[in-house]
Amino acid sequence: MNLYNSVKIGSIELSGNLFLAPVAGYTDRSFRSLCAEQGACFSFTELVSAEALYRSCSRYGLKDDAPSVLTAVNLVRRGECEKHYAIQLFGAESESIYKAAVLLAPLCPDALDINAGCPVPKVVKNGAGSALMKNPANLGRIVEAAARASRESLGNIPVTVKIRSGWDSNSLNYAECARIAVEAGASMVTLHPRTRAQSYGGKSDWLQIADLASRLKAPVTGSGDLYTPEDARQMLQETGCAAIMFARGAMGNPFIFSAARSFLETGAWQPASFAARIAAAMRHLEMLAADIGERTACLEMRKQFCAYTKGLTGGAALREKVVHAETIAQYRQVVEEHYGF
Numbered sequence: 001m002n003l004y005n006s007v008k009i010g011s012i013e014l015s016g017n018l019f020l021a022p023v024a025g026y027t028d029r030s031f032r033s034l035c036a037e038q039g040a041c042f043s044f045t046e047l048v049s050a051e052a053l054y055r056s057c058s059r060y061g062l063k064d065d066a067p068s069v070l071t072a073v074n075l076v077r078r079g080e081c082e083k084h085y086a087i088q089l090f091g092a093e094s095e096s097i098y099k100a101a102v103l104l105a106p107l108c109p110d111a112l113d114i115n116a117g118c119p120v121p122k123v124v125k126n127g128a129g130s131a132l133m134k135n136p137a138n139l140g141r142i143v144e145a146a147a148r149a150s151r152e153s154l155g156n157i158p159v160t161v162k163i164r165s166g167w168d169s170n171s172l173n174y175a176e177c178a179r180i181a182v183e184a185g186a187s188m189v190t191l192h193p194r195t196r197a198q199s200y201g202g203k204s205d206w207l208q209i210a211d212l213a214s215r216l217k218a219p220v221t222g223s224g225d226l227y228t229p230e231d232a233r234q235m236l237q238e239t240g241c242a243a244i245m246f247a248r249g250a251m252g253n254p255f256i257f258s259a260a261r262s263f264l265e266t267g268a269w270q271p272a273s274f275a276a277r278i279a280a281a282m283r284h285l286e287m288l289a290a291d292i293g294e295r296t297a298c299l300e301m302r303k304q305f306c307a308y309t310k311g312l313t314g315g316a317a318l319r320e321k322v323v324h325a326e327t328i329a330q331y332r333q334v335v336e337e338h339y340g341f
Helices: 029-037 050-054 067-072 094-103 129-134 136-153 174-184 206-215 229-239 256-266 274-292 294-308 315-322 328-339
Strands: 007-009 012-014 018-020 042-044 085-090 111-116 159-166 186-195 220-223 243-246
Touching (some): 018 256, 029 274, 050 085, 050 094, 111 129, 111 186, 129 174, 136 159, 136 174, 174 186, 174 206, 186 206, 206 220, 243 256, 274 328, 315 328
Parallel strands (some): 220 243
16 A cells, blocks of 8 residues: 555645645755655644744744745745745744734745644743643634635635644543644644653654544645654554654654655655655755855754754764854855764
């Protein structure tokens, strides 16, 4: 059975079922573009505060009464190679979600994703992210507001939702939240089967993905503990989900998408060479510098470079020097000293 299949989400048809998850601090447009180049069929921006967008927060470079400046915001612009991408918003108020979503029209995203899974305190303390799992009715109102904005201003693009298992082990309400989200207008639900209390610890429970896929008419995407092509095949086989979403498994490794597709279609795959991984890291840096300036990009890329070089021979020594690099030339010099290319 071929596990690599097309997926229909509302009005869009995707050629495959390997997605890139929204990962705060990592899935900038440059990285998303590299992943799309390697075969990510659908990608999601980092989570963006609806309230901040609506209020033209300077953190996102917005100005009052100038929605078009969104095209200059690195977090939400389409990557060069992205054929299909979604912008992910978070917030606790339906009206803020609506007003922020309307502002996204100049960017022409293919979908609007609602974050109901982020576990970090600064997000949940205001009732957003995985805190929405504690208030399914409010989650429904938020999805409904996003769907309304989509119909009125975004060309009726699909609304999707990313959820967790529940707030904690005593409140596993993913099935209820998913049902409410779909009834409110969501065209796809992504489940990361950990509770908010687990954060990113422990193991994700893929049985919950299988359960949700069997209940829901809308496509279900599985996330959680996907690091290898073998993991991709196992999740698709065991859960019956329509698609899978690589998160931490893709960090520093955009090649996971081409490898996973190869494995799903042929049963074999080849890891990317050291040279290919370093070359990808340098391309990522150069594209990011074009977006946000060389100095800022070099600072941002320190953590990214650590991910790209994880497991490489001499990687620890290289990372020790990279964290002090302030220019692209200095990054190149460190790479040349360690690998000769």
